[in-house]
Amino acid sequence: MAQSLPGIVFIGVVDCAKLQPNLREMSAAGLVVAAHTSITAVPFDNASCECASEPLHGELIETATLKFRTTSLLDTDIQMGFVITAVNGDSFLIGAAEPPYPMVSLTRKTGTPGGSPAAWEIEVKAVGRRTLLPCVF
Numbered sequence: 197m198a199q200s201l202p203g204i205v206f207i208g209v210v211d212c213a214k215l216q217p218n219l220r221e222m223s224a225a226g227l228v229v230a231a232h233t234s235i236t237a238v239p240f241d242n243a244s245c246e247c248a249s250e251p252l253h254g255e256l257i258e259t260a261t262l263k264f265r266t267t268s269l270l271d272t273d274i275q276m277g278f279v280i281t282a283v284n285g286d287s288f289l290i291g292a293a294e295p296p297y298p299m300v301s302l303t304r305k306t307g308t309p310g311g312s313p314a315a316w317e318i319e320v321k322a323v324g325r326r327t328l329l330p331c332v333f
Contacts, residue, residue: 204243206281208235223329231333260327262320289331298322
């Protein structure tokens with residue numbers, strides 16, 4: 197089973213160390229979690245996010261994947277988590293105070309001679325029992 201978010205209108209980076217503990221458990225209990233920490237907005241384009249579930253040893257394991265391009269260099273000195281908002285106004289958190297943390301891949305892409313800018317291609321992947329947490333911020 198896969199869930200794909202409609203158009204993404206906001207992406208922000210959070211420091212997972214500054215999130216409150218047990219957010220995944222709260223989300224699994226049906227609560228909308230709060231990302232009450234500083235969120236750094238990231239300019240982006242070509243964003244997509246999906247969350248796929250598959251059974252493993254009798255429980256569902258989710259894999260959330262967020263992909264986007266940005267001209268900003270992300271702060272790699274922190275354990276990054278991401279807040280995203282879809283066009284329908286729903287927001288989600290990828291990451292938590294406890295491991296496993298999202299894996300972030302940064303690839304530098306050059307622009308084309310036709311004028312597209314050089315950019316960072318970002319892929320965020322989180323795997324666990326709950327990975328795409330409905331949130332408010």
